[in-house]
Amino acid sequence: MKATCIECYFEFEVDDDVMLGEIIECPDCGTELEVIEINDKEGEVVLQKAESEEEDWGE
Amino acid sequence: MKAGIVGASGYTGGDLIRLLLIHPEVELTYITSRRYQGKYVKHLHPNLRGITDLRFDELSPEKASECDIIFMAVPHKASMNIVPDLLAVGLKVVDLSADFRLKDPDIYERYYCPHTHPELFEKAVYGLPELYRDELKKAEIAAAPGCMAASAILGLAPIIAEKFIDRDHIIIDAKIGSSGGGKNFSFASHHPERANVVRPYGAVGHRHLAEINQELSLIVKQPIKVGLSTHAVSMVRGILSTIHVFLTEPIENKDIWKPFRKMYNKEPFIRFVKQPSGNYRLPDPKAVIGSNFCDIGFMLDEDIPRLVILSALDNLIKGAAGSAVQCMNIMLGIEETTGLLIPAPHPM
Amino acid sequence: MKAGIVGASGYTGGDLIRLLLIHPEVELTYITSRRYQGKYVKHLHPNLRGITDLRFDELSPEKASECDIIFMAVPHKASMNIVPDLLAVGLKVVDLSADFRLKDPDIYERYYCPHTHPELFEKAVYGLPELYRDELKKAEIAAAPGCMAASAILGLAPIIAEKFIDRDHIIIDAKIGSSGGGKNFSFASHHPERANVVRPYGAVGHRHLAEINQELSLIVKQPIKVGLSTHAVSMVRGILSTIHVFLTEPIENKDIWKPFRKMYNKEPFIRFVKQPSGNYRLPDPKAVIGSNFCDIGFMLDEDIPRLVILSALDNLIKGAAGSAVQCMNIMLGIEETTGLLIPAPHPM
The missing domain is CATH 3.30.360.10 (Dihydrodipicolinate Reductase; domain 2)
Known part of the structure; x- marks a missing residue:
């Protein structure tokens, strides 16, 4: 199934047996994405950013 | 395929030697250095100890002509006076100096020095494959970019x-x-x-x-x-x-x-x-x-x-020797990532 | 040949992954990490971006048994409790922890902790090929040395x-x-x-x-x-x-x-x-x-x-991952320098 990361717009494949609510990591930018819609007809899933606590980055 | 390097004693030269030694489809057969002629390359580049016993040779277009391609790793100004002799014996050249990057001799002169061979500018292609992949396929001179x-x-x-x-x-x-x-x-x-x-x-x-x-x-x-x-x-x-x-x-x-x-x-x-x-x-x-x-x-x-x-x-690799080898792959019809898609040790 | 790594999220694990990815005769098919299971390896090791899309798998002797050899890149004490299960499914093991380097359990306990499987000591060979090349040829466990x-x-x-x-x-x-x-x-x-x-x-x-x-x-x-x-x-x-x-x-x-x-x-x-x-x-x-x-x-x-x-x-290479891969080559009957006789970039 096709998926597009909503953060970096990288297009990638996800397993066909992907489930609603499943958390997927974008292969390019590593953002945690949640599956919010599975469109079998189009062979596409819709993703939304999953909450993840902000990590300190050495300020 | 055979490759050579003119002026391989510097840091860029060292990375060029390293990249060509591990390149599966090209053999590094000719390396020159005015100052270190006759010396072992590994004495200039300690990372090459235990890897190669190649020595620096003298600069001669005849010897160079046994190669398919020559890299110029000499400073700007020196390169412009050697490249014409190499082209004359039918060699392809990848120049890592600034001598063939610019299209306007006056701008070149402003930043570097008077150019002795501006007529060669139109034979040179700027050595960034991401911008000039097609032109590089038929280029006689590739001018590797400044880092x-x-x-x-x-x-x-x-x-x-x-x-x-x-x-x-x-x-x-x-x-x-x-x-x-x-x-x-x-x-x-x-x-x-x-x-x-x-x-x-x-x-x-x-x-x-x-x-x-x-x-x-x-x-x-x-x-x-x-x-x-x-x-x-x-x-x-x-x-x-x-x-x-x-x-x-x-x-x-x-x-x-x-x-x-x-x-x-x-x-x-x-x-x-x-x-x-x-x-x-x-x-x-x-x-x-x-x-x-x-x-x-x-x-x-x-x-x-x-x-x-x-x-x-990396200023010495994608900013110099790596882009140069990438240009060579394109110029010689070798798959572009050959010898270059290698993970670096990390952290260094 | 197929190789796997248990616990590949650390620096030694990163070098192991890098060395196995460029190894011409071995395929890295199995990598585990308790903490990063399911994550992309390249998100732990940024030098592997653009090189691999491998992900960390879960630790299971069945999955591991599809490999010919497994590297243990987990800390000491964790390794000693996993290695017996791997040997039980007929795997060869290269352990990068301290768990199988010492021959005397009391000395091990003095520097580390009580050892749960001293009976395996005699199956282990100290992982320095320069000292134990012959013994490594038939070893079931190679204990890569401390750096x-x-x-x-x-x-x-x-x-x-x-x-x-x-x-x-x-x-x-x-x-x-x-x-x-x-x-x-x-x-x-x-x-x-x-x-x-x-x-x-x-x-x-x-x-x-x-x-x-x-x-x-x-x-x-x-x-x-x-x-x-x-x-x-x-x-x-x-x-x-x-x-x-x-x-x-x-x-x-x-x-x-x-x-x-x-x-x-x-x-x-x-x-x-x-x-x-x-x-x-x-x-x-x-x-x-x-x-x-x-x-x-x-x-x-x-x-x-x-x-x-x-x-x-290099404490991560000849002092760990490099010696480990060298031991693997010997244990699997591969020419010893395969994938290792590579010049490093210099200066870094």
Whole structure:
């Protein structure tokens, strides 16, 4: 199934047996994405950013 | 295929030798050095001990003509006087000096010195495969880019022509490691003086500006002048260009991702780095030195209309020897990533 | 051939992944990490971006059994409880932890913790091919050496049994880079506290002493105890062991060269470094980091009866992942230098 990361717009494949609510990591930018819609007809899933606590980055 | 290097005693020469020695389809058979003729290469490049017993040979177009391609790793000005003899014996040339990067002899003279062979300019192709892959296929001379220029041009090329870019206020604030200056040493490079500095040595008028302006102007098809300031920082290898671009209208991340992905999605040596977590969320030389990658990322300022593009690479590899070998692969019809798509040790 | 790594999220794991990805005769098909299961390997090791999309899998002997060999890159104590299950499904194991380096469970307990599987000790071979090449050919477990130990043992092994060596006053004064401590961070590794130190953190009682004394005693066939002091210095990778040896009678350079050459002349990864000129006349981590080489050199003191041996290597490669892959090559009947005789970028 096709998926597009909503953060970096990288297009990638996800397993066909992907489930609603499943958390997927974008292969390019590593953002945690949640599956919010599975469109079998189009062979596409819709993703939304999953909450993840902000990590300190050495300020 | 046989390759040779003229002037292989410097840091760029050392990386060229290393990359050609591990290249599966090319044999390095000829290396010259005026100062170290007859000496073992490994005595100049200790990382090559236990790897090769090659010695520096004398410079002679006849010997060079046994090769298919010759890399010029001599300083600018020396290169322009040797290249014509090599072309005359039918050799292809990849020049790592500045001598064939610029198209305008007057601009060349302003930054370097009078050019003795401007008639060869039209035979030379700027050595960035991401911009000139087709032209490089039939080039006689590939002019490998300046390291600073490579980082800045690769960062700006995908979006410089977009209408939301204000082309009159572009600032490139670059940080570079000490190997960028090559092996010639001075009191300024003396360790107690050089360690732990953030030294704005090229606050204005850095030589690589000429090729940056040239290549950006070619993309937008009108003259562009950007601001470049360079700093020596506590690294040996590596460049980070922080490119400040003002916007003429509000935009979103996807307005940047689209042109970036359109231009670089299939590029084997461009990596997009814009991540939500980890120590390497944005391009950082630490994650790219030792490899032929150029890491590119960006952030949109939410307070003022400003886009910040980050572009990081290894000044000796993607900024010199790596791009040179990439050009060679294209010129000789070898698959472009051959001998280059190798992970670097990390952390170094 | 197929290889797997258990616990590949650390620095040693990262180098193991890198070395196996570029290995021409082995395929890396299985990598686990308890903490990062399901995550992309490249998000733990940024140098692997653009190189691999492998992800961390879960630890299961069944999945592991599809491999021919498994590397254990988990800390000591964790390894000893996993290895028996892997051996049970017929796997060969290369363990990078300390769990199978020592022959005496009491000495192990003194430096580490109680050992749960001492019965496996006799299946394990110390993972230094320069000392145990034949035994490794049929080993089920290879115990890759501690980085400090590898540097010290390789420096002393050729001459420790010579009659002119005073075995009661041997001092190893080692300098090591920050990657030696792995990824766990502390206030001591906080950059403002760690940069530019020469910190004698292991002035006495360093854990690697156990395997150094063990291996040297095995060579001279009587118990030996040496003195080891370790210092954290301003490097990321690299170890230099400065080994001070008192002499029982006056000797000349050739009395040292002879046993050194006799033992190491055909060793592909030992380089002798004792040269009259240049910046790298004696072993220096700067010329060896990023490679699988161990550089060895020496100087004879003309004022007091003292021999100084210098031994330098990359603590993550020849001191860990490189020796581990070298052991794998031997255990799987692959030519020993395969995938390892690669020049490192220099200078880094």
